[in-house]
Amino acid sequence: MSDKREEPVFMEGAVCPLPLGHDEQIVMGHGSGGKMSHELIGRIFLPPFDNDVLRAANDAGVVQAAPGARLAISTDSHVVTPLFFPGGDIGRLAVCGTVNDVAVMGAEPRYLTAGFILEEGLPQQTLARVVASMQAAAAEAGVVIVAGDTKVVEKGKADGLYINTSGVGVVPAGVELGGERARPGDVVLLSGPMGDHGIAVLAARGELGFEAAVESDVAPLNRLAAAALQAGDVRVMRDPTRGGVASTLNEIARQSGVAIVLDEAALPVRPAVAAACEMLGFDPLYIANEGRLLVIVGRDEVDAVLAAMRAAPYGTETVVVGEVRAEPARRVLLRTALGSLRIVDMLAGELLPRIC
Amino acid sequence: MSDKREEPVFMEGAVCPLPLGHDEQIVMGHGSGGKMSHELIGRIFLPPFDNDVLRAANDAGVVQAAPGARLAISTDSHVVTPLFFPGGDIGRLAVCGTVNDVAVMGAEPRYLTAGFILEEGLPQQTLARVVASMQAAAAEAGVVIVAGDTKVVEKGKADGLYINTSGVGVVPAGVELGGERARPGDVVLLSGPMGDHGIAVLAARGELGFEAAVESDVAPLNRLAAAALQAGDVRVMRDPTRGGVASTLNEIARQSGVAIVLDEAALPVRPAVAAACEMLGFDPLYIANEGRLLVIVGRDEVDAVLAAMRAAPYGTETVVVGEVRAEPARRVLLRTALGSLRIVDMLAGELLPRIC
Numbered sequence: 157m158s159d160k161r162e163e164p165v166f167m168e169g170a171v172c173p174l175p176l177g178h179d180e181q182i183v184m185g186h187g188s189g190g191k192m193s194h195e196l197i198g199r200i201f202l203p204p205f206d207n208d209v210l211r212a213a214n215d216a217g218v219v220q221a222a223p224g225a226r227l228a229i230s231t232d233s234h235v236v237t238p239l240f241f242p243g244g245d246i247g248r249l250a251v252c253g254t255v256n257d258v259a260v261m262g263a264e265p266r267y268l269t270a271g272f273i274l275e276e277g278l279p280q281q282t283l284a285r286v287v288a289s290m291q292a293a294a295a296e297a298g299v300v301i302v303a304g305d306t307k308v309v310e311k312g313k314a315d316g317l318y319i320n321t322s323g324v325g326v327v328p329a330g331v332e333l334g335g336e337r338a339r340p341g342d343v344v345l346l347s348g349p350m351g352d353h354g355i356a357v358l359a360a361r362g363e364l365g366f367e368a369a370v371e372s373d374v375a376p377l378n379r380l381a382a383a384a385l386q387a388g389d390v391r392v393m394r395d396p397t398r399g400g401v402a403s404t405l406n407e408i409a410r411q412s413g414v415a416i417v418l419d420e421a422a423l424p425v426r427p428a429v430a431a432a433c434e435m436l437g438f439d440p441l442y443i444a445n446e447g448r449l450l451v452i453v454g455r456d457e458v459d460a461v462l463a464a465m466r467a468a469p470y471g472t473e474t475v476v477v478g479e480v481r482a483e484p485a486r487r488v489l490l491r492t493a494l495g496s497l498r499i500v501d502m503l504a505g506e507l508l509p510r511i512c
Numbered sequence: 513m514s515d516k517r518e519e520p521v522f523m524e525g526a527v528c529p530l531p532l533g534h535d536e537q538i539v540m541g542h543g544s545g546g547k548m549s550h551e552l553i554g555r556i557f558l559p560p561f562d563n564d565v566l567r568a569a570n571d572a573g574v575v576q577a578a579p580g581a582r583l584a585i586s587t588d589s590h591v592v593t594p595l596f597f598p599g600g601d602i603g604r605l606a607v608c609g610t611v612n613d614v615a616v617m618g619a620e621p622r623y624l625t626a627g628f629i630l631e632e633g634l635p636q637q638t639l640a641r642v643v644a645s646m647q648a649a650a651a652e653a654g655v656v657i658v659a660g661d662t663k664v665v666e667k668g669k670a671d672g673l674y675i676n677t678s679g680v681g682v683v684p685a686g687v688e689l690g691g692e693r694a695r696p697g698d699v700v701l702l703s704g705p706m707g708d709h710g711i712a713v714l715a716a717r718g719e720l721g722f723e724a725a726v727e728s729d730v731a732p733l734n735r736l737a738a739a740a741l742q743a744g745d746v747r748v749m750r751d752p753t754r755g756g757v758a759s760t761l762n763e764i765a766r767q768s769g770v771a772i773v774l775d776e777a778a779l780p781v782r783p784a785v786a787a788a789c790e791m792l793g794f795d796p797l798y799i800a801n802e803g804r805l806l807v808i809v810g811r812d813e814v815d816a817v818l819a820a821m822r823a824a825p826y827g828t829e830t831v832v833v834g835e836v837r838a839e840p841a842r843r844v845l846l847r848t849a850l851g852s853l854r855i856v857d858m859l860a861g862e863l864l865p866r867i868c
Contacts (some may be wrong), residue, residue: 168713174540177578179631179635179637180634180635180636180637181632181634181636182630182631182632182633182634182636182639182664183632183664183665184632184664184666186630186662187630187663187664187665188665193662196636196662197660197662200635200636200639200640200643201643201660201662204643204644204646204647205643205647205650205657205660206645207656207657207658209656209658209659210657210658210659211665216659217623217625217658217659219622219623221581221583221622221623221680221682222578222580222581223580224578224579224580224581225577225578225580225581227577227583227623227680229623229625229658229659229661229680230625230659231626231627231660231661231676231678232623232627232661233627233628233629233661233663234663234677235629235663235665240682246665261672266577267573267575267577267583267585269586269587269678270561270587271575271587271588271589271627271678271807273589273591273629273674274538274543275538275539276537276539276540277537277539277584278537278538279535279537279538280536280537280538280552280555280556281536283538284556287557287560287561288557288560290560290561291560292799294561298716300563300565300574301561301563301566302563302566302573302585303565303566303572303573303585303586303587303678304553304557304561304587305588305589305676306542306543306549306553306557307589307590307591307866307868308538308539308540308541308542308543308544309591309671309674309866310540310865310866312586312668312672313671314664314669314670316667318629320587320589320627320661320676322587322625322627322659322676322678324577324583324585324680325577326577345536350615360638377675382603387535387553390744393773397608430555436704481651484748501558509664509666510663512663
């Protein structure tokens with residue numbers, strides 16, 4: 157997930173950022189993907205870096221590199237712990253995360269870079285396993301790794317290894333997507349159950365206190381995204397990673413100035429994930445996914461897009477989960493099983509540190 | 513500096529990589545930019561990632577993204593310690609390092625991404641200073657930061673902050689540069705004194721044991737590179753970062769299958785750097801630079817390129833330092849003040865960890 161999408165919060169609450177106190181420090185919550193991340197970005201990163209591309213606040217920056225060559229460019233650093241978890245590892249995560257950020261802009265992901273920060277003492281076998289997994293994911297997504305870099309830091313200055321991947325994709329002519337394009341009447345699709353990645357990583361850490369047969373959903377979504385795009389009038393695509401479906405839809409609601417109403421009964425959650433969340437007091441709406449696609453589409457073309465997504469890789473479980481309304485603008489609401497509406501806010505603090 | 517350039521070593525010595533022992537670990541020398549880095553890359557990264565772009569082994573991968581849109585793409589993670597040093601900081605280093613890797617391929621650097629790994633407890637003021645420095649360097653280089661990402665790790669799992677920058681540049685039509693293009697008879701130019709960056713960082717760590725009035729040379733070299741390119745028949749450009757001028761020229765000698773002969777008397781070193789190196793037993797040929805350009809040019813156009821570089825930003829101290837010969841192929845030699853020739857090998861172990 158890229159943090160540049162968060163600008164709407166900055167625009168809203170801190171157009172003139174407050175001066176920093178001398179004693180303010182970075183805390184884990186600043187990496188949550190929720191409110192604290194947005195606040196940090198609005199205060200520290202956006203004022204100096206401000207430009208049109210960042211201001212669009214999407215998962216990848218879209219630029220016109222040459223006549224006929226519109227590019228989507230994205231970056232993600234990966235610090236997940238543990239390095240290996242059911243269904244994936246930091247290498248697959250690093251490739252898929254960046255492929256997906258490029259793909260949700262409607263671009264065809266083409267080129268990846270890979271930057272490694274290695275901790276002294278890391279077994280070379282571990283690194284070799286991660287690199288092989290990256291290559292397998294890259295081959296699956298149809299992207300090539302065109303540049304790399306390796307740095308080593310002393311023992312105790314990292315945690316095994318960290319990987320940055322950056323990606324470049326080509327946006328086909330005529331494709332225009334973005335978080336600001338949702339319109340009242342549009343329909344919200346989700347490509348599969350929520351929270352598999354977060355709970356799988358938590359289980360791998362031994363933090364559940366019980367066995368959970370959950371695998372991470374980490375997957376390259378470029379073919380799924382392309383299928384949706386070809387089938388109908390897609391307004392917005394986004395992969396709900398850190399902060400979960402709730403935080404991602406809040407970002408879109410703010411960017412588009414609309415309300416998004418979710419239907420609780422329609423939201424897919426695997427029983428094992430639901431059970432884990434109930435035990436831990438988590439809401440699956442806030443748990444990270446790494447292979448799920450949110451698609452917002454014009455109502456007339458829902459059936460075509462739904463059918464296309466269900467026929468595409470990683471899309472067989474796609475369902476309609478909600479709709480876009482005009483009011484209350486900039487809000488996400490949940491229609492509960494009892495028929496009442498409750499506000500679904502962005503993730504407030506830190507839920508699961510180092511989930512990606 | 514990108515590590516992908518190292519493939520020639522792999523091609524030469526380990527076409528069929530040895531299986532990894534179970535007990536082999538990453539050590540600091542694997543990040544040196546010298547022989548150990550090459551060996552690691554040849555063993556772990558290149559076999560799975562192998563493709564035409566990486567195999568070219570230059571500072572940035574060059575790809576044809578669309579008709580009329582040839583891109584140079586590069587990545588660099590930065591882990592320098594301390595974060596601030598005379599003449600620069602990790603932010604300026606991160607921007608310039610990637611701008612330069614793109615520029616030495618003859619490309620016009622356009623777009624950067626910035627991925628931050630922050631250690632819990634980092635003062636926000638420190639981060640703000642680094643970000644402001646990045647923006648100043650980006651503005652100086654004429655590039656925009658189009659995507660960003662922030663992760664936070666627990667105290668003791670990083671060292672303040674690490675920054676990955678990746679860069680995308682557009683290669684003008686007709687420009688063909690690469691480490692494999694040096695030809696016997698060509699001349700080697702260097703844009704200024706060697707070793708300023710490495711010694712400045714060492715001094716900032718208090719590891720010199722004496723005062724040294726040396727500032728890092730860290731600078732964006734894209735305008736200097738463009739000036740050289742416009743002036744004449746440039747074969748190769750490269751910025752001699754980790755591993756220094758010696759390691760960079762060894763890479764080029766191997767890629768092109770030529771000998772490079774340096775003239776010791778012509779190699780520029782500031783007195784303060786020379787004194788520090790003498791005290792510490794270092795050779796300035798192996799000390800990292802972050803604002804120097806090596807240019808290999810056809811003999812007939814040396815004067816024009818030299819004049820153009822001296823008139824360009826960061827190029828006023830450009831000098832001729834050597835020449836390209838046919839034999840002994842794949843070697844760098846130094847013609848000493850006494851007239852004898854000695855072999856200048858690639859950096860063997862680790863000299864200055866976490867210099868960039």
